[in-house]
Amino acid sequence: MEIYVALKIIWAVLLGVLLTGLAVMVGMDMGVGTLLRFVGKTDAERRTALNIIGPHWDGNQVWFILGGGAIFAAFPTLYATSFSVFYVVMILLLFSMIMRPVAFEYRSKVDAKNWRDTWDWAFLISGALPMIVYGAAFGNVLEGVGFHYSWTGQYYQDESFLSYLLNPFAVMCGVMSLALSIYQGGTFLMLRSVEPMYGRARLFATCGGIVAAVLFAAGGVWVAHMNGYVFTGVVNPGMAATPLGGPAVAVQQGAWLNNYHSYPILWLAPALGFVGMIVGTLALRLHLKVLAWWLGAVAWAGTISTVGIAMFPFLMPSSTNPSQSLTVWNSTGSAYNLGWMLFFAVVFVPIILAYTSWAFYVMRGKVRPEAVANDPHSY
Amino acid sequence: MPLIDPTVVDLSRLQFALTALYHFLFVPLTLGLTILLAAMETTYVITGKQVYKDMTQFWGKLFGINFAIGVATGLTMEFEFGTNWSMFSHYVGDVFGTPLAIEGLMAFFMESTFVGLMFFGWDRLSKPGHLAVTYLVALGSNLSALWILIANGFMQSPAGASFNPDTMRMQFNSFVDLVFSPDAQAKFVHTSIAGFVAGAMFIMGISAYYLLTGRHKEFAARSIRMASVFGLISTLAVVTLGDALGRLDYLVQPTKIAAIEGLWNTTTSPEAPWLLIALPNDKTQSNSLEIGIPYVLTPLVTHSFNAPIPGLLDLEAASQPRILNGIKAINALQQYSTTHDAASLATFQQYENDMGYGFLAQKNAPNQDLNAITPGEMPALLQQTERDTIPNVFVTFWSFRIMMFLGFYFVALFAVMAYFSLKNQLERHTLLLKLCMWSIPAPVLASEFGWITAEAGRQPWSVYGWLPTFQAASSHNVGYMIFSLVGFALLYSLFIAAELYLMFKFARLGPESHDHAAASGKGGTSPMFAKPGFAAKSWE
Numbered sequence: 001m002e003i004y005v006a007l008k009i010i011w012a013v014l015l016g017v018l019l020t021g022l023a024v025m026v027g028m029d030m031g032v033g034t035l036l037r038f039v040g041k042t043d044a045e046r047r048t049a050l051n052i053i054g055p056h057w058d059g060n061q062v063w064f065i066l067g068g069g070a071i072f073a074a075f076p077t078l079y080a081t082s083f084s085v086f087y088v089v090m091i092l093l094l095f096s097m098i099m100r101p102v103a104f105e106y107r108s109k110v111d112a113k114n115w116r117d118t119w120d121w122a123f124l125i126s127g128a129l130p131m132i133v134y135g136a137a138f139g140n141v142l143e144g145v146g147f148h149y150s151w152t153g154q155y156y157q158d159e160s161f162l163s164y165l166l167n168p169f170a171v172m173c174g175v176m177s178l179a180l181s182i183y184q185g186g187t188f189l190m191l192r193s194v195e196p197m198y199g200r201a202r203l204f205a206t207c208g209g210i211v212a213a214v215l216f217a218a219g220g221v222w223v224a225h226m227n228g229y230v231f232t233g234v235v236n237p238g239m240a241a242t243p244l245g246g247p248a249v250a251v252q253q254g255a256w257l258n259n260y261h262s263y264p265i266l267w268l269a270p271a272l273g274f275v276g277m278i279v280g281t282l283a284l285r286l287h288l289k290v291l292a293w294w295l296g297a298v299a300w301a302g303t304i305s306t307v308g309i310a311m312f313p314f315l316m317p318s319s320t321n322p323s324q325s326l327t328v329w330n331s332t333g334s335a336y337n338l339g340w341m342l343f344f345a346v347v348f349v350p351i352i353l354a355y356t357s358w359a360f361y362v363m364r365g366k367v368r369p370e371a372v373a374n375d376p377h378s379y
Numbered sequence: 380m381p382l383i384d385p386t387v388v389d390l391s392r393l394q395f396a397l398t399a400l401y402h403f404l405f406v407p408l409t410l411g412l413t414i415l416l417a418a419m420e421t422t423y424v425i426t427g428k429q430v431y432k433d434m435t436q437f438w439g440k441l442f443g444i445n446f447a448i449g450v451a452t453g454l455t456m457e458f459e460f461g462t463n464w465s466m467f468s469h470y471v472g473d474v475f476g477t478p479l480a481i482e483g484l485m486a487f488f489m490e491s492t493f494v495g496l497m498f499f500g501w502d503r504l505s506k507p508g509h510l511a512v513t514y515l516v517a518l519g520s521n522l523s524a525l526w527i528l529i530a531n532g533f534m535q536s537p538a539g540a541s542f543n544p545d546t547m548r549m550q551f552n553s554f555v556d557l558v559f560s561p562d563a564q565a566k567f568v569h570t571s572i573a574g575f576v577a578g579a580m581f582i583m584g585i586s587a588y589y590l591l592t593g594r595h596k597e598f599a600a601r602s603i604r605m606a607s608v609f610g611l612i613s614t615l616a617v618v619t620l621g622d623a624l625g626r627l628d629y630l631v632q633p634t635k636i637a638a639i640e641g642l643w644n645t646t647t648s649p650e651a652p653w654l655l656i657a658l659p660n661d662k663t664q665s666n667s668l669e670i671g672i673p674y675v676l677t678p679l680v681t682h683s684f685n686a687p688i689p690g691l692l693d694l695e696a697a698s699q700p701r702i703l704n705g706i707k708a709i710n711a712l713q714q715y716s717t718t719h720d721a722a723s724l725a726t727f728q729q730y731e732n733d734m735g736y737g738f739l740a741q742k743n744a745p746n747q748d749l750n751a752i753t754p755g756e757m758p759a760l761l762q763q764t765e766r767d768t769i770p771n772v773f774v775t776f777w778s779f780r781i782m783m784f785l786g787f788y789f790v791a792l793f794a795v796m797a798y799f800s801l802k803n804q805l806e807r808h809t810l811l812l813k814l815c816m817w818s819i820p821a822p823v824l825a826s827e828f829g830w831i832t833a834e835a836g837r838q839p840w841s842v843y844g845w846l847p848t849f850q851a852a853s854s855h856n857v858g859y860m861i862f863s864l865v866g867f868a869l870l871y872s873l874f875i876a877a878e879l880y881l882m883f884k885f886a887r888l889g890p891e892s893h894d895h896a897a898a899s900g901k902g903g904t905s906p907m908f909a910k911p912g913f914a915a916k917s918w919e
Contacts, residue, residue, distance in 0.1 A: 055499040058450065059492030066483035068457040073480040076472025076548070083461025083468075084853040090462050091863045095870060098451040102874055105447030109881055151716040153469045153547040154383075156854055240545040244716065333473040334543075337551040341480060348484040352492075359492050362503050376436075377498050 005237045007338040011074045012315075012328045014345060016308050022067045023134070023177070023300040024184060025060040029053050031185020031208070033100065033127025034178070037120055039189060039200045044369040046120060047108055050379045051372045052192040055363045057104060059356060064097070073341055077243060077331040078315055081155045085147050086137065088161035093133045100126040108379050127185075128178055135177025138307050139170030142223065142256065144319035149243055158320040169222055176215035180303070183208035183280070184296040191289045192367050202284060205292070209281030209299075216273055216303060223310060228255025229317040229325060237313075237329045246330050249322035256310040266309050273302025382747050383854050390860035391463045391852045394867065396834075398455050400827055401871050405449035407826045410524060410571050411578020411613075412442040413517035417510075418605065424510050430598055435513075436501075437890040438582060438602075443498060444881050448874055450491070455867070462863075467841050467851035474540040474551040475530050478558075482526035490519025524571045532563025534842050535833070536631040542734065542845070544715055544727055549845065562627055566833070569620040572613050573829065576789055577822035579610030583796060584819035585886050587812040590805055595889050604800045611793035618786050622679075628836075629680050629688065632843060634768065635836035636680060637691045638775035641666055644690040651676045651688070656780075659772040664692060691772065695765040702764050704730040705737030706749050713750070735845040740764045742849060770838040778831040785825040792818060 032039075032053050040046030053060075072079040083090050099122045107119035146159030164170065186205025190198055233247025260266050276299025284292035311317075317325040332338060372378045416435055423431035457479065460468045468476070493515040500509055533539070539557030540549040551557070583606040586599035628636040637643075641657040643665055652671025659666050680688055689697070708730035714723040727734075741747055743763040745756055752760060796815065799805050805812065837843055841851035 051499075055495035056492075058495055059488065061450070061454075062483060062488045062491045065454065065457050065487060066480065068461070069476065069480035069483045071476075072460065072468065072472050073476030076476055077469050079461045079472060079476065080465040080468035083458060084463070084465040084855070087462055087853070087855055087859050088862065090458065091866065094455055094458060094462075095866050098454050098870065101447045101451040101454075102877065105443055106877055106881060109444075109885070151547075151713055152466070152850075154466045154850075154854065155469075161859075240543070242546045244547070333476070334546075334550040334552075337473050337477055340551070340554055341477060344481050344484050348488075352484070352488045355489070355492055359496055362496060362500060377501060 002238070004335040004338075007335055007342065008237065008328050008332050010342060011332055011338055012308070012312070014342075015071070015074065016304055018063070018067055018070055020297075020301045020304050022063040023180070023304065024297045025063045027131060027134075027177075027181035027300070028184040028188050028296075029057045029060050030127040030131045031181040031183065032189060033123040033185075034131075034182055035185055035189070035201065035204050036123045036127070038204065039186075039193075039197050041196075042369075043116060044373060045197055046116075047372045047379065048193060048197065048367055048369045049189060050104065050107070050123075051375075052189060052367045054104070054379045056359065058101070059359065061101070070341070074333055074338060075315070075326075075331050076333055077153070077241070078326050081147060081326065082137075082141075082145075082316055084155060085145055085157055085159075086140070086161070086164055089133055089136070089164055093130050096126045096129040104379055127181075131178040131181045132171075132174035134174070136164070136167070136170040136174035138177075138304075139173030140164050140167060141316050142173075142307065142311065143167065143169060143226065144229065144251075144317040144322075144325075146320040147318050147324075148321040149324055151244065153242070153244070169219075169226070172215055172222075173219060176212050176219065176303075179208045179211040179215065180277075180296065180299060181208075183212060183277075183299075184293070187280075187284055187289060187293045187296055190284065190287075191293065192365070194366055194368060205284055206281055209277050209284070209296075212299065213274060213277040213281070216270075216277065220270060220306075223256050224254055226256070227251050227253055228258070228310075229314050229322060230255045230258065233323075235329065239329055241330055241332050241334070243324045243326055243330050246323055246325075246327075249317070249325050251319075251322060259309055259312055269302055269305040269309050271302070273299055273306055276300070276302050382742060382849065383852050384857065385849065386857055387855055387860055388849045388852045390857065390864060391855075392848065394860065394864050395459060395463060397864075397871075398452065398459060398867060399834075400830065401875075402449065402452040402456055403827060403830055404823055404875075405445050405452065406524075407574035407577035407823055408445045408581055409442070409449050409520055410574025411576065412438060412445070412581065413513075413520050413578075414575055415578050415582060415605070415609065416442060417513050417517045418609070420510050420513050424506050430601060433598060433890050434602060437598075439497070440885060441581075441585075441882065444878060444885065446494065448878050451874070452871070463853050463855070464841070464851050465853035467846065469548055470846055470851070471533070471537075471540070471549050471842055474549055474557060475533055477551060478526045478530040478533075482523055482530075486519050486522035486526060488519075490516055490523060493519065521571050524574070525567045528567040528570055529558055529560070529563040531833075532560045532566060533557060534840075535566075535837060536560060536562040536627075537842055537845055542731060544712060544724060547712075547716065549842070562624075562631065565620055565624045565627055569617060569624055570826070570829070572616045572620065573822065573826050575613040576610055576617060577826065579606040579613060579793070580789070580815075580822045581819055582606040583610065583793075584815045584817075587805075587815035588886070589889060591809060591812050591816070596806075598890050600800070600803075600805060603796065603805060607793050607796040607800050611790070611797050614786065614789045614793055618790065621783070621786065625680055626682055632837070633689050634691065634694055634770060635775065635833075637689060637694060638770045638772045638836055639779045639832065640676060640680065640688070641669075641772060641776045642676075642688060642690045643692050645693045646677060646688045646690070649677045649684045650674050653679055654776075657776060659776050661772055664766075691769050695768055698736065698765050698768045699761055701733040701736040702740050702761055704733035705735060706740055706752070707737070708734040709737030709741070709749050735840070735842075735847065736764070736768075738850050739767055739839060739847045742767070742847075767839050770836050775832060775836040778828040778835065782825045782828040782832060785821055785828075789818075789822065789825075 032049055036046055036049050040049045103119045103122045107116055147155050147157055149155055183205050186201045186208060189201035230250055230252055231247050232250045235247050276295045280292050280295030280299060283295055313328040315326045315328060315331060416439055419431050420435045423435060493512045496512045497516050500512060538560045539553040540551050543550045582602050586602040589595045589599035641654050641659045650673045652673045653675035654669055654671040656670045657666045658668040678684060708727055711723045711726035715727055740760060741749055743760045744752055799808060839847050841848040
């Protein structure tokens, strides 16, 4: 049983790593997509922006796909429940996400203003909407979600999808997520573009960093006053993974700060988030682009671990049937499965990081509009 | 436990079928073209001839148009299990999700990262370096297919997991059994090589168009030679592995093989005919028309002359004890879920292997409650449930036949084309060239019908023998389903229109379009575009 508990905790941490990788890499591309119409005033500039992430967006997007697959395998019940409970929002996310690969490949292949303009709008929607949904998902989960299970493990929904779309706290988290992605995308555009795009990207990235920091602070105050979830029954971390028949759970105002009160060192996580956003914004004002990019990644890591620590061990609390809340203890895969998955993650994640870095190294340097226009392989 | 609204189940199935079939319009071509691109580029690196570089870049461009939409529609698939098949995901996620996650880690990351370098790295990588990148894309896309089909293999013949009554789901217990499931392995090779056939036909068909219009002759002739030989070998391999799959189905999915062959009654003699054409009627459970070849069926399916092949009516009757046991298993399991007592656990374990048939019977139970069946109600329930244990025979029979007839047509077409290509007589046979052109979509269609055979033939199960499809869906309301279906239909229709438009446009332009590709950007507002004579050098 001890090994099983360790595996559960390791996979909870890996879930955080995965969500951070997704946010940094996909968020960067989404930020560029959102900014496309504003950073690029001419067709040549827009093509330049697209070709800056052109060689990388496809690989980056796999973080999103791997996110789906890894949650499916390591947290089957969480995957089954969250994706269905948020159905309408998830489908909107999918609709916007699937526009993007097609937009990349097809936009510049036809030389007509209307055609390209339409795809540029597709980039805006498919960049901004997924990031808002991504942040809003964290917001909704923090507030608790309405669902319960029958004895077979089939979930039933207790709330309308409107409560997830029109939830002010979730919308605020969504805007913060979008702001961070604009920061990350803008910073990457600075790394690879020349004036006048460089200056515009710098302006938007600065705004993104400041907005994110302000909303992160506001979110912290909000969470301190909102309802959190705590166990009141006897908790057995090594329990069989099922949401049925778990310990009693109570709803208490401010309970999401309990972990921080118990272990003050954990305040480092939100501190890291703030450092990333504020120092990062200063760094890009000083044209320290590489440092600013990495501080953006630190900001994401800080933000996501802040949420994870606040909720631990809860993953998705049920507001209508709290004792059936999904936690790290009751919604993972079996020990055997988590073991095999860990083996594959340990072997392949370093390999993935190595060839991804190599791909960025090969494509390093500034991308100029005239070169894009003359390259038959460009987007 | 109330069942999910049957309309929602049907709409969920419709949506999954549409999105999967649509995704699979693009996958076979990706699988095949990556391998062919690697072969062309290898020839270029070895011989140094420019025409092979042109071939790699031109077919690579068409590959890119196809690849983008394959990636886009693949996103839907990875998430749709969770959004629409919640019970399925909960029930088998512990074993089914694992190959999907490994696919991302091992294959899709590699394919997607290197595809960027394949398109953008021509001037930044050495010749062997770029060749290695192309090979990694080909390897990645085919490894993707391997892990996806291992997951599918689990639905077809569940291996490597067992049911755990404490977590109410199937749990992973043998990596080796999951990965080396014979069904998964045979289907992987069958499916990915079917992709090679699609790639070969695509290249052969478009090249035939160039010969017909008298353009790019050397380019087209070389492309056809490579494609026809590669296509012939691949098609023969696909047919051979299809035969192996049929034999596997005979062993592990008897209802599917009987439906494929339109077989209502068990064969008893070697002269049983193999039906070329038949009109299976699912209502009367008989065939209203049969034209067959005697002595073929038994050796074809069983690889022997005297083994009987069970017919559907007999399979239905044989399921009766399993249904009765299954009802006991589910009732004991429900009892155990609240009391956790040893007695109901023992009862459950006694009938555990038939629990799927209990789930299947729930639909026909009075008030959908298996606990309250009176002896008087039992015969009707059994009769209905027995009929529910077989797939739709008409659909399975005909989708299989369309796939197979197309397969034999491909063997003939590739053989004839390879022959004339080696004799350098292609241009004389204009009718044949036209046939090649019109056959471009045929291998993709064959793959689609293969998928329908495999998945429609698996019904009524989502996980064969363990979880009926109608139990596997998410409990949405009809409005949600209409919203998502309409959205997918609209978006996917727009995509295919744009895809076909660009494919035709760039195929018509031909390989020379490379040299003029910069012209496609000339309408931009930047003054840079107006300046002629920039060296055709990329990036800086």
